[in-house]
Amino acid sequence: MKKINANTKVRNGKILESGKRLYEYMFKESSRLRSTGTAAAFLMYICFWVFLEKGLNAETEKLRGLFCLDGVLLLGLLGKIRVSDKVRECLSVVLFLAAPAFALGAIETLHDNSVAQMKFLFVFLNYFLILTVFVILYFFINRFAWTIAVGTGIFTFYGLLYSFVKEFRGNGLRAADVYAIQTAANVAGGYTLDFTEKRVAVILWAILLIIAAFYLSYENHRRDRIATGAVSLCFVLVLSFLISNETFLETYSVKPYLWELEASEKDHGALLDFAAGLPFLKVQKPDGYQQKAAADLELEKGSLGGTSLKVEKTENVENPHIIAIMNESFSDFRKLGAIQTSREIMPNWDARQENVIKGFASVPVFGGWTANSEFEFLTGFSNAFFPSGTIPYQNYVKQGTPSLNSQLKDEGYTSVFIHPMDSSGWNRKNVYQFLDFDASLYLENMKNPETLRNLVSDRGDYSILIEEFEKRKEEGPVFLFNVTMQNHGGYTGAGMPNPIQITSPGENFVWAEEYLTLIEESDRALEELLQYFEQEEEPVVVCMFGDHYPKIEEELYEALSETATGNPAEKTALEYQVPFMIYANYDITEKEYENISLNYLSSLLCEAAGIPLTDYQKYLENLYESYPVVNVYGVKNSQGEWFTWDEALQFEEIQEYEKIQYRNLFDNH
Structure with a gap:
């Protein structure tokens, strides 16, 4: 028995010696720092797993093998592999x-x-x-x-x-x-x-x-x-x-x-x-820019005043409810050239004459990129000073960006953004939080709205708007900003019954005919909305404008351009001009604007509503006197002359505008 035990000890000793030699061959002696670090890392690893165990439950079993492998290898770092x-x-x-x-x-x-x-x-x-x-x-x-x-x-x-x-x-x-x-x-x-x-x-x-x-x-x-x-x-x-x-x-x-x-x-x-x-993310500073100089320039030019955007009112109205509607792809093809159709496209729009301000607004986009028009209206800033192809909603709007909403909230307004489409589009979900709207309603928040071509119709959209207005008007003045969806692209020529027919120029413009029929529906829906607010006892101002022209047959645009007057630059500029209307259910002096760029429109709206202008808006009113259109496409002066941006950037007033806008958007804190 003793002999057996002795042999066993010898054999076990050889095994231990072999294991020791193998370890010494594979691993070098570890330093105290390495050992301490490895031990600390292993303890942290165990705590990490205990933390995760609480949330993973049954799923933990699928990862236990990987966890154990990591743990074993982590302990192996106590030695240092000999290679x-x-x-x-x-x-x-x-x-x-x-x-x-x-x-x-x-x-x-x-x-x-x-x-x-x-x-x-x-x-x-x-x-x-x-x-x-x-x-x-x-x-x-x-x-x-x-x-x-x-x-x-x-x-x-x-x-x-x-x-x-x-x-x-x-x-x-x-x-x-x-x-x-x-x-x-x-x-x-x-x-x-x-x-x-x-x-x-x-x-x-x-x-x-x-x-x-x-x-x-x-x-x-x-x-x-x-x-x-x-x-x-x-x-x-x-x-x-x-x-x-x-x-x-x-x-x-x-x-x-x-x-x-x-x-x-x-x-x-x-x-x-x-x-x-x-x-x-950020626009380059204009040459010669200084924050204080830009601020002083804004006050100086704003103090000079401007009369072209003033609106006379016979009633002393304070803080009326304000409804602003940017209507998807809403445009007037009659502006582009001689077009004839089987019936009138916008009869209600044309008939509205009392207590309205009408005209055409130059927008920064054609055929899409709605958010850029949205940005210009809400902020009064021009996209013309940004790098080509950028979207301010994606790159420049942040917490504290000045806007029409921040201006109205200072006057005690409650604000709501309404858009019958997914909240993910154009980063709007973040943007309207940054702009500090009190509430936002998207398609996911709407219950069975009326649709047209599988999109929420203007009539269905406005019914939601009215419901929101009625719910909130008791709280004080309300600012509702609504971006519609009915007229969005995707025209097939088979989406509308009894479509309007284009009789001249040419024929077979099925996409355009479907589009014009949608505009006819928008015209009806807007008239119903205005009739509703006509009956409202409290003062209300409604502003409606389009965001851009639609993507329809290019041949129609070319045919209309041949019938239009002006040089090629002026003809192209027409494709950036969409109709706008400001209506008040109280007496205001009627006006008509042949062309105003969209960055001025919210200032004009505030004048109609009697809202005190910001220093920046006062500056814009003065700039409008010299340059009524400052747009991505170009600049138009008060004499009706168009200039490219290369030409316009040589003008002192445009250089000043760039600096003042830069300060307000990027350097106002």
């Missing part, structure tokens, strides 16, 4: 190149997108963008392991943040969200962060990648910062050129989509979609 420096260097480089690929996959996975379905160019740009960040981190840290740890942590956090934001509001992070950090902090307390199985899985795989990096733990003993810095600089320069080059962005469709936000983030990838929007 030659050459092998360690090669493996570290492979891992360094693989980490951005993991980050890209993680980010896209977290917002339910597939890298495999993205175009190669967009995959490459996302990878290159992430790799550039890793290269820059390595330049500063000079350690592969810590670079991979920090870089992987940053992009895992970004992916999680992106997915949480998308869950809360329907679309992920946009470049303009850098202006909304404070707002996000204010509302974050009302949400619960749900660590789903997918989110936890990404975190665990990220931890595994970081642990693998520390197993290799390659150090660049040469500390060749010059070479690393040169590579970093090259990466940054190439990336900066690609992201800021508008020609490249436009040619290869890299520029974020301005309407379909979800499609944009899926096609481009979350990170690229965010980064490509950064160049458009």
Whole structure:
């Protein structure tokens, strides 16, 4: 028995000795700092899992194996793997190149997108963008392991943040969200962060990648910062050129989509979609701009006054209810040239003459991009001073942006925004919070509204408007801003019964005929709305205007242009002029405007309603005397002469306008 025990001891001793030798061969002796760090990391890892266990429940079982693997490998860091420096260097480089690929996959996975379905160019740009960040981190840290740890942590956090934001509001992070950090902090307390199985899985795989990096733990003993810095600089320069080059962005469709936000983030990838929007966040300061000088100039020019936008009233009315309606694709084709139709298109509009101000407003867009017209009306700012192709709602509106609403709230108004479409369009859900509207109503808040062509009709829209007005008018003066949807594009020629027929010029313009029939319906619905407010005992002012001309047959536009008078620039300018009307249910002096750009319209509305003008509006009233149209397409002076922007930017008053607008929009705090 003793002999057996002795043999067993010998055998066990050999096994232990072999294990010791194997350990010593594979691992070097660990330093006290490494051991302490590993122990602390393991304890944090256990706490992390205990925290997640509370929310995952049954889903935890699917991730337990990955969790245990991470834990075991983390404990293994108590030793240091014995590998030659050459092998360690090669493996570290492979891992360094693989980490951005993991980050890209993680980010896209977290917002339910597939890298495999993205175009190669967009995959490459996302990878290159992430790799550039890793290269820059390595330049500063000079350690592969810590670079991979920090870089992987940053992009895992970004992916999680992106997915949480998308869950809360329907679309992920946009470049303009850098202006909304404070707002996000204010509302974050009302949400619960749900660590789903997918989110936890990404975190665990990220931890595994970081642990693998520390197993290799390659150090660049040469500390060749010059070479690393040169590579970093090259990466940054190439990336900066690609992201800021508008020609490249436009040619290869890299520029974020301005309407379909979800499609944009899926096609481009979350990170690229965010980064490509950064160049458009802020407009360059005008040459010679100084904040105080611009403020003084605004007061000086505003004090000179202007009479063209004044509205005489025979009644002393204070704070009437204000209803502003931007009607989708509402336009008047009679403005473009000689057109004949089988019946009148806008008979009620034409017949309205008493207590109305009418005319045409020059809008900044044609055929789409509704939000730019919306922005000009609400703020009085012109899109003409922004980079081509940008949408202020996406890039420039932030908390505290001055607007008609902030002006009216100072006068005690309650405000509501109404739009019978999804709240995700044009970033409106965020914009109307930034503009401090008291309430917003979207399609998801409306119960069975009347529809036409599967869109909420103007009549159905106005019934909701009236209901909201009746509900709130007892609280004091009400400001309702309504953006309609009935006339939106997608004309097929088969969407309306008994359509208006175009008899001249030409024929078979089926899209245009469907559109004109919709305008006929808009005309009826508006007349019913005005008749309703005629009976209202309290004073009411209604302002209605179009946002742009529709996308219909190009041949009709060409045919009408041939019948119009004026030079080519003047003919094209007509396609940016939509009708507007301001009606009051009390006595005001009737006026008609041949052409006024949309940035002046809210000032004219305030004059009709007797609302005290802001300093900026007083300045605009003075500017209107010299330049009644300041538009993206061009500038028109008081003598009726049109100028391109290259020409207009040489005019002193236009240069002053650019500085004053810049101060109010970007430098007013």
